[in-house]
Amino acid sequence: MRFFPLALSAAALAVAIVPVAPAQAAALPVIQITKIYYNSPGSPDNGANVSLNGEWAQLKNTTRKAINLRGWTLRDKTKAADHVYMFGAFTLGAGKTVTVRTGKGKDTATTRHWGRAGGTFAYIWNQTSDAGFVRDPLGKLVDSCSYNSSRVAWVDCR
Numbered sequence: 345m346r347f348f349p350l351a352l353s354a355a356a357l358a359v360a361i362v363p364v365a366p367a368q369a370a371a372l373p374v375i376q377i378t379k380i381y382y383n384s385p386g387s388p389d390n391g392a393n394v395s396l397n398g399e400w401a402q403l404k405n406t407t408r409k410a411i412n413l414r415g416w417t418l419r420d421k422t423k424a425a426d427h428v429y430m431f432g433a434f435t436l437g438a439g440k441t442v443t444v445r446t447g448k449g450k451d452t453a454t455t456r457h458w459g460r461a462g463g464t465f466a467y468i469w470n471q472t473s474d475a476g477f478v479r480d481p482l483g484k485l486v487d488s489c490s491y492n493s494s495r496v497a498w499v500d501c502r
């Protein structure tokens with residue numbers, strides 16, 4: 345019986361050193377807007393394709409599984425159909441980030457293009473204040489990021 349309390353202590357210690365899960369952080373949206381670069385490099389912003397592509401939003405798959413983004417949308421505050429970017433056939437790998445640029449260009453595994461053109465009115469992201477919204481194919485809001493500053497050219501939404 346003499347060793348029984350020791351055994352208990354050892355057992356208690358073993359329990360005590362089992363790694364404890366950190367306090368539950370607020371769950372990340374499965375697709376998160378991580379950054380919006382709203383003030384395209386250069387001034388004034390001239391609406392050329394390279395300038396339109398100089399503004400972009402980054403979306404990240406925060407999960408451990410690839411997500412099929414077909415039908416997912418990204419938009420700003422402007423309530424106009426042409427201010428909605430909808431993903432076509434595109435799968436974003438686990439933990440991966442995709443950059444959605446405003447202008448035209450070749451889509452790749454890491455960069456997609458809104459395809460907008462037409463000069464200075466083609467920009468999506470306002471230079472002082474705006475917001476991005478990501479919705480799943482059912483229209484459910486998954487993440488948003490707003491900003492209100494002209495002091496810097498981008499906002500870190502994480």
Ligand SMILES: [Ca+2]
Binds near residue numbers: 383384386387388389
């Ligand atoms: Ca600029």
Ligand SMILES: [Ca+2]
Binds near residue numbers: 420422467468469470
């Ligand atoms: Ca806008």
